[in-house]
Amino acid sequence: MNILTILQLVTTPATDLTSTGTAEETFLSLAFKGGWVMLPILALSFVAVYITVERYFAIKKAQNIDINFMNRIRDDIMDGKIESAKTLCQSTNNPVARMIEKGISRIGRPLNDVHAAIENAGRLEIYKLEKGLPTLATVSGGAPMIGFLGTVIGMVQSFMKMSASGNNINVGDLSGGIYTALITTVAGLIVGIIAYFAYNLLVAKVDKVVNTLEASTTEFMDLLNEPVK
DSSP: OOHHHHHHHHTSOGGGTOSSOOSOOOHHHHHHHTGGGHHHHHHHHHHHHHHHHHHHHHHHHHHOOOTTHHHHHHHHHHTTOHHHHHHHHHTOOSHHHHHHHHHHTTBTBOHHHHHHHHHHHHHHHHHHHTTTHHHHHHHHHHHHHHHHHHHHHHHHHHHHHHHHHTTOOOHHHHHHHHHHHHHHHHHHHHHHHHHHHHHHHHHHHHHHHHHHHHHHHHHHHHHHHSOOO
């Protein structure tokens, strides 16, 4: 068999491969033709969707910060109402409040100790916000690789059947391997692309929260450095 014959077989329209096939295929039937490689890709898609939705709402909740929060903290501290400021932080469920509370609990100690306590609390809050993002990044890179693995497996299957058939090649025997090769590639790329964009979206939202934490830290430390009137 020469290379021209092989190219003709590979480029034959799907409707000509089998006499009983239909021109249109449902998504589910196409997925089944991708073989077992579709199972890990499907699992990764569920992981990506879960992490994206869960992290999106968690980060969005962390962004809901009262613009008057730091002003109320400033007023309480300037009036010497340390316990009132601490109570306000404890009743406010967001990263800024938990970080400032740690700083308030260190008031009276050297400013370096206060700043270190706030930074440690801030790092912990950032770690909580970034939970699951490394896994999402892994999905964005791993899904296309699994899809390409399916491509190689499918082509190997096709060429093995081609080799075993000799000159009596049944075009329908090759369609299974070609389906596996193309469908797994498409599925892997779709999952990888979606996970990639979701990861970058969530990272951008986390960066906004980090900027807010840094601004609040600076404002709080400036407050402690203000001279007593």
